[in-house]
Amino acid sequence: MPPLQFQPLSSQPTPSFWSALNSLKLDRLKLDDAQQPITGWLEEGRQVLDKETVAGPSSTGVVGVDGSLGVGGGAFGDDVDRPPSGSIEVKGVFKNFNTIEEFRQTEPKKALFDQVTDSMLTSFSTPEPLLNPFLLVTFADLKKYVYHYWFAFPALVDKPGWEVGSDGFIAVDEKEINEVRSLEDGWVAKGESRSEGFLVRGVGGQRTIGRLSDAKSFFLNVPQSERFLVFHDTSALPQNPGWPLRNMLYYLHHTHGITDITVVCLRQGSASIRGRVFVPPGGIVGQPEKPQTVGWERNKAGKLASRVADLGPMMDPSKLADQAVDLNLKLMRWRIMPSLDLDKIASTKCLLLGAGTLGCYVARALMGWGIRHITFVDSAKVSYSNPVRQPLFDFEDCLDGGKPKAQCAADKLKKIFPGVNASAHSFLIPMPGHPIPPSSETSTAADITKLEDLIKSHDAVFLLMDSRESRWLPTVIAAAEGKIVINAALGFDSYLVMRHGASPDQAQGKRLGCYYCNDIVAPADSLTDRTLDQMCTVTRPGIAPIASATAVELLVSLVQHPLGINAPAETSTSHSEEGKGSPLGLVPHQLRGQLGQWKTLLVEGVAYDQCTGCSKTVIDTYRSQGLSMLLKAFNETDYLEHLTGLDKVHEEGEAALDSIDWEEEDDDFRVLVSPETALS
Numbered sequence: 001m002p003p004l005q006f007q008p009l010s011s012q013p014t015p016s017f018w019s020a021l022n023s024l025k026l027d028r029l030k031l032d033d034a035q036q037p038i039t040g041w042l043e044e045g046r047q048v049l050d051k052e053t054v055a056g057p058s059s060t061g062v063v064g065v066d067g068s069l070g071v072g073g074g075a076f077g078d079d080v081d082r083p084p085s086g087s088i089e090v091k092g093v094f095k096n097f098n099t100i101e102e103f104r105q106t107e108p109k110k111a112l113f114d115q116v117t118d119s120m121l122t123s124f125s126t127p128e129p130l131l132n133p134f135l136l137v138t139f140a141d142l143k144k145y146v147y148h149y150w151f152a153f154p155a156l157v158d159k160p161g162w163e164v165g166s167d168g169f170i171a172v173d174e175k176e177i178n179e180v181r182s183l184e185d186g187w188v189a190k191g192e193s194r195s196e197g198f199l200v201r202g203v204g205g206q207r208t209i210g211r212l213s214d215a216k217s218f219f220l221n222v223p224q225s226e227r228f229l230v231f232h233d234t235s236a237l238p239q240n241p242g243w244p245l246r247n248m249l250y251y252l253h254h255t256h257g258i259t260d261i262t263v264v265c266l267r268q269g270s271a272s273i274r275g276r277v278f279v280p281p282g283g284i285v286g287q288p289e290k291p292q293t294v295g296w297e298r299n300k301a302g303k304l305a306s307r308v309a310d311l312g313p314m315m316d317p318s319k320l321a322d323q324a325v326d327l328n329l330k331l332m333r334w335r336i337m338p339s340l341d342l343d344k345i346a347s348t349k350c351l352l353l354g355a356g357t358l359g360c361y362v363a364r365a366l367m368g369w370g371i372r373h374i375t376f377v378d379s380a381k382v383s384y385s386n387p388v389r390q391p392l393f394d395f396e397d398c399l400d401g402g403k404p405k406a407q408c409a410a411d412k413l414k415k416i417f418p419g420v421n422a423s424a425h426s427f428l429i430p431m432p433g434h435p436i437p438p439s440s441e442t443s444t445a446a447d448i449t450k451l452e453d454l455i456k457s458h459d460a461v462f463l464l465m466d467s468r469e470s471r472w473l474p475t476v477i478a479a480a481e482g483k484i485v486i487n488a489a490l491g492f493d494s495y496l497v498m499r500h501g502a503s504p505d506q507a508q509g510k511r512l513g514c515y516y517c518n519d520i521v522a523p524a525d526s527l528t529d530r531t532l533d534q535m536c537t538v539t540r541p542g543i544a545p546i547a548s549a550t551a552v553e554l555l556v557s558l559v560q561h562p563l564g565i566n567a568p569a570e571t572s573t574s575h576s577e578e579g580k581g582s583p584l585g586l587v588p589h590q591l592r593g594q595l596g597q598w599k600t601l602l603v604e605g606v607a608y609d610q611c612t613g614c615s616k617t618v619i620d621t622y623r624s625q626g627l628s629m630l631l632k633a634f635n636e637t638d639y640l641e642h643l644t645g646l647d648k649v650h651e652e653g654e655a656a657l658d659s660i661d662w663e664e665e666d667d668d669f670r671v672l673v674s675p676e677t678a679l680s
Contacts (some may be wrong), residue, residue, distance in 0.1 A: 001279075017072050018073055023078075026331075036096065038069055039089060042196065042232060044232050045065065046086075084111035092134035094137075098139075131251060132248075146308065147311070162253075162277045170274065193210075197232070197245075201219060215252055230264040239273075261276070322419040325419070342370055350462065353463055355405040363422075365411055382408055425450060427450055432634055468523050496547075497547055506566075516614070562581075567602035621628055627670035
């Protein structure tokens with residue numbers, strides 16, 4: 001009789017599987033190359049009508065399509081997608097190698113193959129035998145989205161081999177197949193799991209279904225003609241069952257002594273077949289020594305070699321970028337800093353007040369940290385002097401009077417990375433010392449409302465403007481709303497980067513100061529009557545990117561600190577206990593850098609009770625009076641000093657100076673201090 005031959009099994013990993021592999025590697029495995037459990041599915045073979053194959057009147061145009069072993073997005077246990085309807089779940093072993101050199105070595109793969117085979121043979125003595133486990137080894141080049149992979153479907157070689165009865169395999173009536181499927185469905189409804197194969201006895205009379213592990217007792221005193229092995233067949237060939245049948249027959253032969261049985265191959269549509277198979281006389285019953293095993297999948301060229309899936313050209317470029325841009329961050333987390341909370345960083349919404357030199361550099365650095373929600377506010381237009389210093393603009397943006405800076409910057413961010421949520425607003429921020437005429441009060445109120453709404457809807461506010469007084473209003477609003485404020489200011493060869501402390505009703509412990517806490521004068525008009533060099537920020541070109549990067553790093557470090565906005569001002573000598581601070585290191589209050597001396601000083605400044613920006617008096621007055629209070633601050637030069645009591649501080653200072661007696665002697669000045677003044 002002809003030997004029973006099996007149609008090899010093919011693999012079909014889906015695109016969602018490679019996405020799941022990316023997540024597994026970056027988020028869970030990292031450098032762990034230990035083998036992992038994996039789940040796939042088997043699909044039945046089927047026949048389809050292909051009009052192109054119709055060659056003549058006698059041709060039916062029907063071609064067979066083999067099923068495959070598929071793996072998808074849920075292969076590693078995540079409930080991402082479900083196997084196709086009618087497929088059968090199978091278990092396997094997965095291993096990802098860290099280097100392509102390891103993947104190409106033969107011995108590690110052979111050892112894994114032998115382990116899977118041994119586990120299968122060991123399971124044969126249990127009530128739940130593992131009949132068709134599979135093996136998948138991979139190397140994932142996550143930068144290029146190229147995946148090297150090799151499937152194996154270990155199959156035990158039975159000796160002597162099974163043979164096919166004289167009638168071969170014949171087509172099965174569709175009605176009979178439906179009855180068998182109904183029998184299986186009823187079995188599953190009672191709590192049994194659907195598996196690759198099952199037993200049936202009593203066809204033609206009372207049919208009964210059973211497990212393969214009960215074969216010996218199930219077929220006791222049952223004639224050969226009423227013994228059936230039914231399995232979900234991956235083959236579509238008329239005389240060759242699929243690969244999974246090999247291990248089922250080996251198991252029945254060597255564990256239960258079955259040497260003669262009718263096999264029913266369940267396939268989709270009308271492709272199902274059945275036939276008698278048997279072990280010729282002289283076959284050994286019982287457990288032999290470890291059998292020969294085959295099963296590595298061949299590549300498309302028919303060679304025993306791995307395959308390659310290059311998804312880069314096939315993926316949506318925007319989605320490809322979305323996954324690729326965060327690669328550095330994920331590598332940072334699993335190689336260096338496991339405690340880094342990237343989701344917390346990515347969810348931080350940032351408002352950038354100013355889209356000039358600082359704003360452009362800050363936006364780029366924020367995107368590098370995975371922050372996807374960035375909003376610009378700027379009322380200026382791109383000028384010819386901007387592109388060389390402001391990296392989000394180019395020459396074309398300067399033409400025809402220049403594009404609005406905020407919108408242009410937001411558009412450029414989207415060109416750099418389409419996944420960023422970048423938006424823009426163009427309006428003036430009202431400032432103390434810059435009176436608002438009555439005719440402009442309505443538009444000013446609208447601008448203030450816009451700014452308030454933007455600050456409320458964001459988590460962090462960057463003050464990146466080019467004047468002192470323009471930072472006052474957002475400082476007040478942000479303090480009232482309890483938002484993080486990061487301030488950056490440039491000098492010729494120096495810079496200041498600082499975070500504002502918590503508001504008076506939000507602070508825990510010592511409260512840190514804001515940008516105005518070191519001043520005893522209210523912000524005033526610094527823009528009028530300026531020479532050309534005063535109108536432009538005259539600074540060394542390297543200062544802006546240094547300050548911008550420092551500002552972003554300060555924000556990220558603060559976001560990672562468990563106390564958030566209430567994090568203490570840390571220096572090299574006052575760093576909080578390990579595990580209680582930011583995993584990125586120190587979270588200082590102020591950084592004052594001097595490029596001329598190549599120094600950065602960490603400075604702590606406490607909040608000033610009479611500060612014109614963040615004091616309780618200013619915040620409470622703003623909350624209670626709103627626009628009317630702000631208009632006074634804009635229109636009346638002495639209002640903020642009177643509100644906070646700074647005017648009295650000035651008076652006390654002048655009084656102290658008046659109490660000093662000055663005496664000129666030999667062209668030198670000598671100060672005479674009264675006893676009362678000395679005591680005070």
